Amino acid sequence: xxxxxxxxxxxxxxxxxxxxxxxxxxxxxxxxxxxxxxxxxxxxxxxxxxxxxxxxxxxxxxxxxxxxxxxxxxxxxxxxxxxxxxxxxxxxxxxxxxxxxxxxxxxxxxxxxxxxxxxxxxxxxxxxxxxxxxxxxxxxx
Numbered sequence: 001x002x003x004x005x006x007x008x009x010x011x012x013x014x015x016x017x018x019x020x021x022x023x024x025x026x027x028x029x030x031x032x033x034x035x036x037x038x039x040x041x042x043x044x045x046x047x048x049x050x051x052x053x054x055x056x057x058x059x060x061x062x063x064x065x066x067x068x069x070x071x072x073x074x075x076x077x078x079x080x081x082x083x084x085x086x087x088x089x090x091x092x093x094x095x096x097x098x099x100x101x102x103x104x105x106x107x108x109x110x111x112x113x114x115x116x117x118x119x120x121x122x123x124x125x126x127x128x129x130x131x132x133x134x135x136x137x138x139x140x141x
Contacts, residue, residue, distance in 0.1 A: 002032045004104040005082075006095045006129075009037075009067040012110025016140040017071045020108050021078040033075065033082035034102050037067040038094045060088050092128030099135060108138045 064086030
């Protein structure tokens, strides 16, 4: 079973990682985990005049690596193999596109990430993923 696990470093996304670790222990079939962090594009036309594409790519990579650091540590500690990816673009659209590209059978995502306001039960990204995905989305609170 291929699972896409989008993370942003938030507590809820780390709970989603812990849920996937628990799934791995319960399932008899192998689980292939694709860990994904999506960075929002920061470059407008004016910014690109002063910052090279290489500098932007380095920024996205550095921010993405930092965002998946704790998730990778949890997966490594549990002995769960994974591939990690860093995407750039619209959060929900990029998540669902990766799921399709990697032929995942499920998306496991935290209900609220770093950008959600504290009173929300379901963050806007999780809501959009549910609406855009053509595969099951498991929401972890």
